Amino acid sequence: MPVPVTIRIQQADFDIAREIAALTAGRTDIGAVVSFSGICRGSEKGEIIAALTLEHYPGMAEAEILRHAETAMSRWPLTGLTVVHRVGRIIPGENIVLVLTASAHRQAAFQAAEFLMDYLKTNAPFWKREESAAGTSWVEAHDHDDAAAARWTKP
Amino acid sequence: MPVPVTIRIQQADFDIAREIAALTAGRTDIGAVVSFSGICRGSEKGEIIAALTLEHYPGMAEAEILRHAETAMSRWPLTGLTVVHRVGRIIPGENIVLVLTASAHRQAAFQAAEFLMDYLKTNAPFWKREESAAGTSWVEAHDHDDAAAARWTKP
Amino acid sequence: MKVKYFAWVRERVGKAEETVEPPASVRTVDDLMAWLAKRGEAYAHAFETPRVIRAAIDHAHVKSDTVIAGAGEIAFFPPMTGG
Amino acid sequence: MKVKYFAWVRERVGKAEETVEPPASVRTVDDLMAWLAKRGEAYAHAFETPRVIRAAIDHAHVKSDTVIAGAGEIAFFPPMTGG
Numbered sequence: 001m002p003v004p005v006t007i008r009i010q011q012a013d014f015d016i017a018r019e020i021a022a023l024t025a026g027r028t029d030i031g032a033v034v035s036f037s038g039i040c041r042g043s044e045k046g047e048i049i050a051a052l053t054l055e056h057y058p059g060m061a062e063a064e065i066l067r068h069a070e071t072a073m074s075r076w077p078l079t080g081l082t083v084v085h086r087v088g089r090i091i092p093g094e095n096i097v098l099v100l101t102a103s104a105h106r107q108a109a110f111q112a113a114e115f116l117m118d119y120l121k122t123n124a125p126f127w128k129r130e131e132s133a134a135g136t137s138w139v140e141a142h143d144h145d146d147a148a149a150a151r152w153t154k155p
Numbered sequence: 156m157p158v159p160v161t162i163r164i165q166q167a168d169f170d171i172a173r174e175i176a177a178l179t180a181g182r183t184d185i186g187a188v189v190s191f192s193g194i195c196r197g198s199e200k201g202e203i204i205a206a207l208t209l210e211h212y213p214g215m216a217e218a219e220i221l222r223h224a225e226t227a228m229s230r231w232p233l234t235g236l237t238v239v240h241r242v243g244r245i246i247p248g249e250n251i252v253l254v255l256t257a258s259a260h261r262q263a264a265f266q267a268a269e270f271l272m273d274y275l276k277t278n279a280p281f282w283k284r285e286e287s288a289a290g291t292s293w294v295e296a297h298d299h300d301d302a303a304a305a306r307w308t309k310p
Numbered sequence: 311m312k313v314k315y316f317a318w319v320r321e322r323v324g325k326a327e328e329t330v331e332p333p334a335s336v337r338t339v340d341d342l343m344a345w346l347a348k349r350g351e352a353y354a355h356a357f358e359t360p361r362v363i364r365a366a367i368d369h370a371h372v373k374s375d376t377v378i379a380g381a382g383e384i385a386f387f388p389p390m391t392g393g
Numbered sequence: 394m395k396v397k398y399f400a401w402v403r404e405r406v407g408k409a410e411e412t413v414e415p416p417a418s419v420r421t422v423d424d425l426m427a428w429l430a431k432r433g434e435a436y437a438h439a440f441e442t443p444r445v446i447r448a449a450i451d452h453a454h455v456k457s458d459t460v461i462a463g464a465g466e467i468a469f470f471p472p473m474t475g476g
Contacts, residue, residue: 016190017172020171024248028196028248029197030196032191033192033194034190038261038476040186042184060468096476107303109191110191110272113265122472125449126473127470127475138401138471209392218370240392280385281391282316282390284317293317295391
């Protein structure tokens, strides 16, 4: 059975239940589904955030996510994989990103979801701009995200 | 803010979207929600499974899950945690168990969800009986599940 | 002392729970399993390989050499397979 | 050759994309950043610290010493902060 891979970049919010149903409907070979939702927080380092605006590189963003999805599928025995990344203005409490992985076994689903999130953070061409009382500013990349991504390339 | 902990053992299916909403509603301190759903597979080692029946030890099952939930909350900075475990007869494709973890950061949410699943598999008093063409039989415990749980006690 | 049985231990014993009054010489969980095994064929079958059977006292996992004095409820069951 | 800019690189340059015709002496991504930086104050500001700027050629990440010959589209942007 082919592995369903869904990658979407959209302004609209996503519905986790619907995405899981799409990944699992009619199948009885899936034993584990892991979902990760990244959510906009209302403060960063003590500063109140009014909103985030997500910018992306159309074309490359999809290609980069697909490249990592294919790597994940080759490294773990997945039965399906979904990535939805929102762009545009997002307020605290709203969803930013969804990663769903399905597999016969839980370890594969957990590891593939973590791998995809680590790579989305560091390699997918998206940029966050924060709105706060002090004005707007581009979010800086974190070294710990690079470190998180690097652990997947260790022997 | 108190950490909402929800633990339920029930015959009925669960609704992941509703459980996530209950964990995140009205909060803006959550950056990551991880969900794990364990699903009944239609075959095990090549044998077709008609259904599973889940038996549990009422009282101890809740206490054991709560004990591990408290351990998870003390080890990771969680903002909320939900465990729903179904009992009774479950057919292939249906949900068995849900673990939800919420945190400001993704690593905590991922690790706490994996930890809870590993301990549910090996320490929570639930037993699966399989129905197949050959009759019914109790599922045997897996050594690899014990190994998965043991990794959380390493220094 | 209340004793509960789960999964195939329950099926083999033929009941889910009962109240037993073991003699004072039955000190540990191991002793109790050995004593129960002598209560008839069904019990002998249930407890024929006591090393694979897990026990809990008052809802907490215990090792088989745990002393049972003061226990309100002791449960016997196979390794768990939930999740 | 089409050049695209994202996030603060875009804001500083003041445009999202343009077509440029660098001379043959501009061989690598580094060369192109140095050449763009000389196109005016806005560019100079955008490319003042080229080591923090990431580049992609035809939708694939590249290092700054990559040769640009044959590139259809080159993009410049800060480290990514999605997910």
